Amino acid sequence: MLNLELVFEELKNNGITFFTGVPDSYLDGFCNYVLQHMAERNIIAANEGNAIGIATGHYLASKEIPLVYMQNSGLGNAVNPLVSLVNEEVYGIPMLLLIGWRGQPGTGDWVQHDLQGRITPSLLELMQIPFSILDDDNEKISSVIEDAVTIARKYRKPYALIVPKKTLAGEKVNCQDNSYPLSREEAIEIILDCLPQDTIYSATTGRATRELFFLRERRNESKNCDFLNIGSMGHASSIALSIALEQKDRRVVCLDGDAAAIMHMGALTMVSKIHCPNFLHVLLNNGAHESVGGQPSVGHLIDFSKIAEACGYQTIGKPVFNKDELTAALNALQDADRASFIDIKVHKGLASTLPPLDFSHREAIDNLIEELNSTK
Structure with missing residues (x-):
């Protein structure tokens, strides 16, 4: 180095x-x-x-x-x-x-x-x-x-x-903090507990994909309803929105990150001209580029709920900070008459027990395609 x-x-x-x-x-x-x-x-x-x-x-x-x-x-x-x-x-x-x-x-x-x-x-x-x-x-x-x-x-x-790798790298740190009660993984599990089993998930680039994948394994649940957006940072919500348009009878959720949402924030405006009440955009907001070193984003400096409302989403008007608030928000938006949005403030940190994400991408996407088209 x-x-x-x-x-x-x-x-x-x-x-x-x-x-x-x-x-x-x-x-x-x-x-x-x-x-x-x-x-x-x-x-x-x-x-x-x-x-x-x-x-x-x-x-x-x-x-x-x-x-x-x-x-x-x-x-x-x-x-x-x-x-x-x-x-x-x-x-x-x-x-x-x-x-x-x-x-x-x-x-x-x-x-x-x-x-x-x-x-x-x-x-x-x-x-x-x-x-x-x-x-x-x-x-x-x-x-x-x-x-x-x-x-x-x-x-x-x-x-x-x-x-090249290691030339300008630093020591790997977990970036753990205690700024908010919920971890990203805990927030994802609350959502899995609250929403129907056939809900489709599109998880953003970075650690949310790993956490969703290994939560499914720990809970002995099928991964066939999950899209793991391992690349193309900032596009998970667009993928989820388009799936929701074709699957109007199913709940479709984007598990997004603050830095990813900011990267292509124009995608938020699409719901202003598209009626898609089965689409829920969840922001797992830790205010950081956590997976690449923990450098700050502006996620904790801006009001995502107001931005989402201005773009056409239905929100509860404020971020949520704990399990009770997140559960209440999910219930409140269950019968939303348009696309909905929740900003969840979470602390940084990844469970040290999580291994790297290693799976067959083609098999995973083929299973998702089969799942999405099985009820047509």
């Missing part, structure tokens, strides 16, 4: 003192260092495209080169502004991209990262973004950063540093 103090010293020496992006587990040491030492110069963005826009504004106002950090799976969110805003043939905005390399060939990552890992270098080439792979070598870091910034500034374009 690179010496983070040295990395930031070299960034500062090359005029980079402003940071924005979306946290990544391969960059958690870097992201947490920024948070601890340069918080006033760091903006954790809603999504990677948002970060490119923020970085652009910083350069326009200061002429200083910004740094944008992200996981390579977030490149898709950044493609449009990278090619139509900051490209040297358009406005020519220099910036340094720090990209965690999930799915790097030969490293044995999870299947949802494999294709993205294989195409990351070629995707950057297609976008005409020069790049280098960051070595775990403290003696080289000075020249690597200097060369990257020189190219970005000279040619007025982004330059990417692709970061």
Whole structure:
């Protein structure tokens, strides 16, 4: 692992003192260092495209080169502004991209990262973004950063540093806190207890998928009603909404996360033009990017209930904090005349006994498809 103090010293020496992006587990040491030492110069963005826009504004106002950090799976969110805003043939905005390399060939990552890992270098080439792979070598870091910034500034374009596993990582922590009574897992189990057995669930990227999966195992329940959205962060609610439209006689629930909902918040507005009273959007709100290092989101700074109401959801008008309040909210919205929404404030933390999520994706999706179409 690179010496983070040295990395930031070299960034500062090359005029980079402003940071924005979306946290990544391969960059958690870097992201947490920024948070601890340069918080006033760091903006954790809603999504990677948002970060490119923020970085652009910083350069326009200061002429200083910004740094944008992200996981390579977030490149898709950044493609449009990278090619139509900051490209040297358009406005020519220099910036340094720090990209965690999930799915790097030969490293044995999870299947949802494999294709993205294989195409990351070629995707950057297609976008005409020069790049280098960051070595775990403290003696080289000075020249690597200097060369990257020189190219970005000279040619007025982004330059990417692709970061392999462990190069900028930090110590793994459970991020446990006691800010609210309920854990995410406890909230999910309360929902399972309160709703009909044939309810369909779409669980968001991150730890909610693991917890739903292993709750089913512990309770000896079928997993055929569950969609585990292991990738495509921010899209679990769209999947759930569309299922609900086709399965009007069944309850369909999205188990969403605050950072995931924020990433593609425009999806909330879809219920304003779609009548879907069997759709329940549940926000498991821990105010953090927990699965990638625990960096804060704005989940605890904004009023999701008011936002959801403005988008057309029926809510109880406030968040819930404990089992009794959650149970009451589920009962109150049971006969909602439109899509409904519950913001559950939960504390951070994952049960240490939960193993990694390892299952046959094709088998799981085929079982769900069969379940959804068995009553047609």
